[in-house]
Amino acid sequence: MKLRRLTRMALSGLLLAGLAAPHLTSAHPPSAAAWQAAKEAIWARELAIYNGRAKGDLAIYLASTAHGYKAWPPYAPLPKGNEGLEETGQRMAGKTQEALEMTFLDLALHGDFAVIYYHTHRTRLADGTPVDERFEVTHSWVREKGEWKMLGGMARVRPDRPAYSENP
Numbered sequence: 528m529k530l531r532r533l534t535r536m537a538l539s540g541l542l543l544a545g546l547a548a549p550h551l552t553s554a555h556p557p558s559a560a561a562w563q564a565a566k567e568a569i570w571a572r573e574l575a576i577y578n579g580r581a582k583g584d585l586a587i588y589l590a591s592t593a594h595g596y597k598a599w600p601p602y603a604p605l606p607k608g609n610e611g612l613e614e615t616g617q618r619m620a621g622k623t624q625e626a627l628e629m630t631f632l633d634l635a636l637h638g639d640f641a642v643i644y645y646h647t648h649r650t651r652l653a654d655g656t657p658v659d660e661r662f663e664v665t666h667s668w669v670r671e672k673g674e675w676k677m678l679g680g681m682a683r684v685r686p687d688r689p690a691y692s693e694n695p
Contacts, residue, residue, distance in 0.1 A: 557636045557637070557638075561636065562634065562636050565634065565636050565641050565675070566631075566634045566636075566643075568675050569634065569641055569643050569666075569668050569675050570631055570634075570643065572591055572668075572675060572677075573629070573643065573645070573666065574629065575587050575591075576588045576591060577627055577629060577647075580619070580625055580627070580653070581623065581625045581626070581627065581653075582623050583619045583620055583621055583622045583623045583625075583653060584616070584619075585612055585613075585615060585616035585619065586616075588612055588616075589609060589612055589613070589616070591676060591677050592609055592612070592676060592677050592678075593668075593669050593671055593676035593677060593678045594671075595608075595678065596608055596609060596676075596677060596678055596679065597678075597679050598611075598666070598677075598679055598680035598681065598682075599680070599681040599682070600615075600682060601662055601682045601683050601684055606679075606681075619653050622652075622653035622654045622655075623653065624651055624652070624653055624654065624655040625649065625651060625652060625653040626649065626650045626651035627647055627648070627649045627650075628647065628648045628649075628650070629645055629646070629647050630645055630646040630647075630648075631643075631645050632644040632645050632646060639669055639670035640667070640668070640669055640670075641667070641668045641669075641675070642665055642666070642667050642668070643665065643666050643668065644663075644664070644665050645664050646661065646662065646663060646664070646685065647661070647662045647664060647682075648660070648661050648662075649661075649662070660684070661684070661685040662682045662683065662684060662685055663682065663683055663685050664680065664681070664682040665680055665681050665682075666679070666680035667679045667680060
């Protein structure tokens, strides 16, 4: 009796593992084509988010977040979720003069999870105030139902540092 029960449990476990296997990501590195496709899709979403910001509209940003989203803006003491984006959107409403240049740096990809790295250079705030602010940004993205959604991120003021070198 115990053997039959153990056998059923083992077979049930194998069946569940088999059903879950297609949803697990491979430990193999992504192909160049998969990396390029993810980069293009995610970078296009990033550019659209900042284009919306320049118009004083964070709707695209909010529509791009995954369930459980949290990010750490450079001047916030703690990470914030969508409520933080909504507060920022209210403050930016009607302010459409932000000028921001973005520079793609790299992308890490593992199955349906990616981290994008880029620099931003803001020369004008949304209210038109001239500034010279440079940031380093990372955003983490997950693919939900075939669509890339932002799960989290962090931005910081870019520190002054010597020119990049492979050897510190």
